[in-house]
Each structure stands twice: as C-alpha cells, then as structure tokens.
Amino acid sequence: MAETDAGGPEGPDGWPVVGNTFQFARDPFAFYERCAELGDVVPYEVGGMTFYLVTHPDDIERILSTEHRKFEKGAFQREQLSGVLGEGLLTSEGERWREQRQRIQPTFGPEKIDSYVEIMTDCAQGAGRRWWDGRQVAVDEEMRRITVQILARSLFGTDIGDHVETIADAMGDIGAQAEAPAATALLPEWVPTPWDRRAQRGVDAIDGVIADLIERRRGDAEGRDDLLSTLLVAHDEGEISRGTLRDQLVTFLLAGHETTSLALTYTWYLLAENPDVRERLHAEIDDVLGDGVPTMADLGNLSYTEQVVTEAMRYYPPVHRVVREASEDVQLRGRNVEQGAILTMPQWIVHRDARWYDDPLEFRPERWAADRDRPDYAYFPFGGGPRRCIGMRFAKLEAQLILATLARNFRLELVGDGGPLDLTSGVTASPTEPVEMVPRVR
Ligand code: HEM
Incomplete structure (x- = not known):
C-alpha cells in the first residue's frame, strides 16, 4: 500500500481540484467503505477541505474521550448545523457549552427520566389504537409521531400533537439540504441554492412551533422541573437570552425525537427481515408482560428486547x-x-467491522448476551466522552418501552422483499423512501 510523507496510507484517488467531492456525494456510505479498506486513518478531500476517516476504536476513544481537549466540534460542523440549531447544546463549545450542560444535566437525571415511563407507554398505546390488522403504515412516520409526542409531554410538559405534521415537514425541508447535488458544495457560501431556501422554510416553521411552546407555558413554569421550565426560569432571571432559549429548545426538539424514531424504524424493519428474532422477542414480551403494559420493574426482565434495540443501533446507527x-x-x-x-468517525463502518463483530452483516441480538472482548468504542451510537449524548438514557428507555408496548399486540410485516435499506447521509442516516409495513394483530 502506498505511504504518504505524513505516514499512513494514501487516500482514495480523486479528481484534480474537487478531490473526492463527487464520489462522496454520490454515495457517502460506499465512499466510507472504500476509504476504510485502505487503513484506519485515511485522508480524503471534499469541498476543498481535508478530512480523515478514523475507524479504529482506540483512536476514536482518544479523540472523543481521553484526549478530547485536543479536538473541538469546529467551524465545519457549526456551519452545517448552526443555521437551524443556533448555539444550543449540540453546537456550542468551550465555556458556553460547559455552562449549558451543567444547567440542563439535572433535568436528565436517572430518576427524572424514569418518571417518564408512563408518558412513553401511553403515547405508544395511542399509536397502537390507530393501527389495525392489515392496514399498511409508514413506520418511520408512525415512530416520529410517537417520539415527538413523548418529547413534548415529558421535556416540555405540554402536548404538541397538533404540530407533528409541521415538524415532520420542516424536518424534510431541512434534511433536503443534504441531498443537494455535489456541485453546490463548491459554490461560495453566500450563493443561496434552492436547497438553502427550502431549509430556511423549515427553520421558520420550527421557530413557529417553538414560539407557540413558549407561549403555552408562559407564567406556568415556576414549580415545575422539566427542561422547558428550567430554561424559562433561567431566561426570566436573566441568565440566558431569548436567543439561547430558542436555540436550546430547537436543539432538543430536533435531536430528541428524530434519532429515536429512526432507531425504532430500523428495529421494526430488521425484525421483519429476521422472523426468528421477531418470534423470540414476542415470546419474551408475552412471558414478561402477559396482558399488561410495561413498567419500570418489567424492563429488567426484558433483556432480549434490550439486545434487539442495541443490535439494531449497531446495524443501522x-x-x-x-x-x-x-x-x-x-x-x-x-x-x-x-x-x-476534520476527523470523521463513522459508526456506520466501525459497527460493521469484522475485527469486532462476527458476521457483522447478520442481525443477531444474541451477540450482546455474551460479554465479548471488544474495545469500548467498537460501539458508540451515542458518541462518547464529555459530549456524549445527554439523552442516552431517555432514548434507550423510550425505544424499549415503545417496542415492547406495540410488539405485545402487533407483529409488523414487510411490504416488498426487504434487503438493505436505501439511506440518505445527513446529520442522521435516514431512509430515502417511507418504510411501509403492515401490522398484524397477534
Ligand atoms: C437513539 C437515539 C439517539 C442517538 C443515536 C443519539 C446520538 C447522539 C450522538 C452520537 C451525540 C454526540 C454528537 C457528537 O459528539 O458530536 C448526541 C448528542 C446529543 N444528543 Fe443525542 N441521540 C439520541 C437521542 C437523544 C435524545 C432522546 C435527546 C434529547 C432528549 C438527545 C439530545 C442530544 C443532545 C442535546 C446532544 C448534545 C450533547 C452535548 O454536546 O453536550 N439525543 N446524540
């Protein structure tokens, strides 16, 4: 393999000037796979910038955790995200980030999160009431509806069911920016493209939802300890500006529902593709829950359910x-x-690396039952180190409860032949088409 002066392998061949921009834009997942074949730290060039694909868990641990002070989120990421999220928890750095994380962390304490169990199962049951035997549903939309409702009722203490469609459309508008043709990456930033304009429409719609949220809870924040109240009180006491309040709420609204709804969408899809696993899951749920709705106490006994969710986030992070x-x-x-x-650390590649996972392209929840000796950062769906996902406990609890609540009554079947899902690479990996499935009453 060719070595560069800087040490380590050369990157994939690119074109003069544009480097690997077009290969990357055509199919980022395939591009990462090609890079990863060349080594564990592989350079590439997109949009005139130098990137390295870093795929060894030990290096990822250094960057995210043990040596995190030598790395920052950086301008590249800020520019990608701050148009929508402003300077919320996900995008801020340094002292500003530390101060915000300290303020918000208590609203994510284990006891607080565990107190949301009933909201979670209630919203899942609500979705179940809209399903009937043989009625085809777009599972991604169904899961999004549930996770938006849960988020609003738990962290914002209000029901924003009437805004679900607005949020879904806005997410589509914002996400479409990731699908802009590769050539737009080479345009100067000040040239607005149709994709930029569409994204702006999405941001405006989200801002409308946030303004309504604040309005609904004005004067009703004292004495509550959910996220929205904590932020409203901080704003009223002059600790945070109106802009920060907005940025924080948008961050949690978007980061807090889309990811978990994708995790569940992929879980249902993988279960339908693997009927043996699905049957084993149903058997555990029947055994533990009987006719009941899952409670906190049940979760300890739903270990296969937990393994299914863990494995789905390995397979489709x-x-x-x-x-x-x-x-x-x-x-x-x-x-x-x-x-x-810029260092790119792709869960997509690391989670499918045969050095850490036997038969990585098989969906096999049992692999999480035995303690296999693999590096910590061979699995990092929630990132790691000080910037690890603040919503990790919330998301895991929510995913297991929604899955157990709905799988108690329904078996979801594929429409079509299955096979690898077509995904778009934005901030998240989301399906290019609605994921249509058919619930069957059990
Ligand atoms: C399956 C669901 C989820 C996945 C896979 C996920 C993934 C991640 C990842 C990988 C990061 C780290 C990003 C980085 O280091 O650059 C992150 C950060 C974050 N996540 Fe999540 N997340 C999920 C659910 C949630 C939920 C439910 C919430 C809120 C209720 C949330 C809010 C956040 C926030 C605010 C950050 C920024 C934390 C900081 O920088 O201090 N996430 N998430």
Missing part, C-alpha cells in the same frame, strides 16, 4: 458518524494530522 476538528497537530496511528483537519 441513526447517527452514522461523529465529526471533530483537530485544534493542534496530532499523531494518529503514526500519521501526522495537522491542526484544522
């Missing part, structure tokens, strides 16, 4: 890559990585 910028020169696997370089 909703966040398919985490990105950092080197804030100083560093060495990774003997290669010099210069300050300012």
Whole structure:
C-alpha cells in the first residue's frame, strides 16, 4: 500500500481540484467503505477541505474521550448545523457549552427520566389504537409521531400533537439540504441554492412551533422541573437570552425525537427481515408482560428486547458518524494530522467491522448476551466522552418501552422483499423512501 510523507496510507484517488467531492456525494456510505479498506486513518478531500476517516476504536476513544481537549466540534460542523440549531447544546463549545450542560444535566437525571415511563407507554398505546390488522403504515412516520409526542409531554410538559405534521415537514425541508447535488458544495457560501431556501422554510416553521411552546407555558413554569421550565426560569432571571432559549429548545426538539424514531424504524424493519428474532422477542414480551403494559420493574426482565434495540443501533446507527476538528497537530496511528483537519468517525463502518463483530452483516441480538472482548468504542451510537449524548438514557428507555408496548399486540410485516435499506447521509442516516409495513394483530 502506498505511504504518504505524513505516514499512513494514501487516500482514495480523486479528481484534480474537487478531490473526492463527487464520489462522496454520490454515495457517502460506499465512499466510507472504500476509504476504510485502505487503513484506519485515511485522508480524503471534499469541498476543498481535508478530512480523515478514523475507524479504529482506540483512536476514536482518544479523540472523543481521553484526549478530547485536543479536538473541538469546529467551524465545519457549526456551519452545517448552526443555521437551524443556533448555539444550543449540540453546537456550542468551550465555556458556553460547559455552562449549558451543567444547567440542563439535572433535568436528565436517572430518576427524572424514569418518571417518564408512563408518558412513553401511553403515547405508544395511542399509536397502537390507530393501527389495525392489515392496514399498511409508514413506520418511520408512525415512530416520529410517537417520539415527538413523548418529547413534548415529558421535556416540555405540554402536548404538541397538533404540530407533528409541521415538524415532520420542516424536518424534510431541512434534511433536503443534504441531498443537494455535489456541485453546490463548491459554490461560495453566500450563493443561496434552492436547497438553502427550502431549509430556511423549515427553520421558520420550527421557530413557529417553538414560539407557540413558549407561549403555552408562559407564567406556568415556576414549580415545575422539566427542561422547558428550567430554561424559562433561567431566561426570566436573566441568565440566558431569548436567543439561547430558542436555540436550546430547537436543539432538543430536533435531536430528541428524530434519532429515536429512526432507531425504532430500523428495529421494526430488521425484525421483519429476521422472523426468528421477531418470534423470540414476542415470546419474551408475552412471558414478561402477559396482558399488561410495561413498567419500570418489567424492563429488567426484558433483556432480549434490550439486545434487539442495541443490535439494531449497531446495524443501522441513526447517527452514522461523529465529526471533530483537530485544534493542534496530532499523531494518529503514526500519521501526522495537522491542526484544522476534520476527523470523521463513522459508526456506520466501525459497527460493521469484522475485527469486532462476527458476521457483522447478520442481525443477531444474541451477540450482546455474551460479554465479548471488544474495545469500548467498537460501539458508540451515542458518541462518547464529555459530549456524549445527554439523552442516552431517555432514548434507550423510550425505544424499549415503545417496542415492547406495540410488539405485545402487533407483529409488523414487510411490504416488498426487504434487503438493505436505501439511506440518505445527513446529520442522521435516514431512509430515502417511507418504510411501509403492515401490522398484524397477534
Ligand atoms: C437513539 C437515539 C439517539 C442517538 C443515536 C443519539 C446520538 C447522539 C450522538 C452520537 C451525540 C454526540 C454528537 C457528537 O459528539 O458530536 C448526541 C448528542 C446529543 N444528543 Fe443525542 N441521540 C439520541 C437521542 C437523544 C435524545 C432522546 C435527546 C434529547 C432528549 C438527545 C439530545 C442530544 C443532545 C442535546 C446532544 C448534545 C450533547 C452535548 O454536546 O453536550 N439525543 N446524540
């Protein structure tokens, strides 16, 4: 394999000037796969910027956790996300981030999250009431509806069921930016494309939802301890600006529902493709729940259900890559990585690496039953280190409860032949088409 002066393998061949921009834009997942075949730290060029694909769990652990001070989220990511999210928890850095995380962390304490169990099962049951035997449903939309409702009722203490369609449409408008043709990546930033304009429409719609949320809870925040009240009180006491309040709420509204709804969509799809696993899941749920609705106490006995969700997030990680910028020169696997370089750490590749997973393309929840000796960061659907997902406990609890509640009454079947899903690479990996399935009453 060819070595560069900086040490380590050369990247994939690209074109003059545009580098790997077109290969990347055509199919980022396939592009990552090609890069990963070349080594564990592989350079590539997109849109005039230098990236490295980092695929060894030990390096990922250094970047996200043990040596996190040498890396930051960086301008690249801020530019990608801040048009929508502003400077909320996901996009801010340094002291501003630390202060926000400290303020919000208590609303994500284990006891607080566990107190949302009933809201979670209630919203799942509500969806079940809209399903009947043989009625085809778009599972991604159904899951999104449930997770938006749960988020609003738990963290925002209000029901925004009437906004679900607005949020879904806005997410589509914002997400479409990721599908803009590769050539737009080469345009100067100040040239607005039709995709930018569509995204702006989405942002405006989300802002409308947030304004309504704040309005509904005005004057009713004292004495409550959910996320919205915590932020409203901080705003009223002059600790955070109106802009920060807005940015935080948009961040939680978007980061807090889309990811979990994708995890569940992929779970249902993989279960339908693997009927043996599905049967084993139903058997566990019948055994533990009988005719009941899952409670906190049941979760400890639903270990196969937990393994199913864990394995689905390995197979189709909703966040398919985490990105950092080197804030100083560093060495990774003997290669010099210069300050300012952008490091892409793809769960998509690491979770399917045969060094850590036997038969990685098989959906096999049982692999999580035995303690296999694999590096910690061979599995990192929620990222890691100080910037690890604040909603991890919330998301895991929610996914298991929704799955158990609905699988108690329904078996979901595929429409069509199954096979690998076509995914779009934005901030999340989302299906290019609605995921149509048919519920059968059990
Ligand atoms: C299956 C569901 C979820 C997945 C796969 C997921 C994934 C992630 C990942 C990978 C990160 C780290 C990003 C980075 O380091 O650059 C992250 C951060 C974050 N997530 Fe999640 N997430 C999920 C659910 C949630 C939920 C339910 C919430 C809120 C209720 C949430 C809110 C956030 C926030 C605010 C951050 C930024 C944290 C910080 O930087 O301090 N996520 N998430």
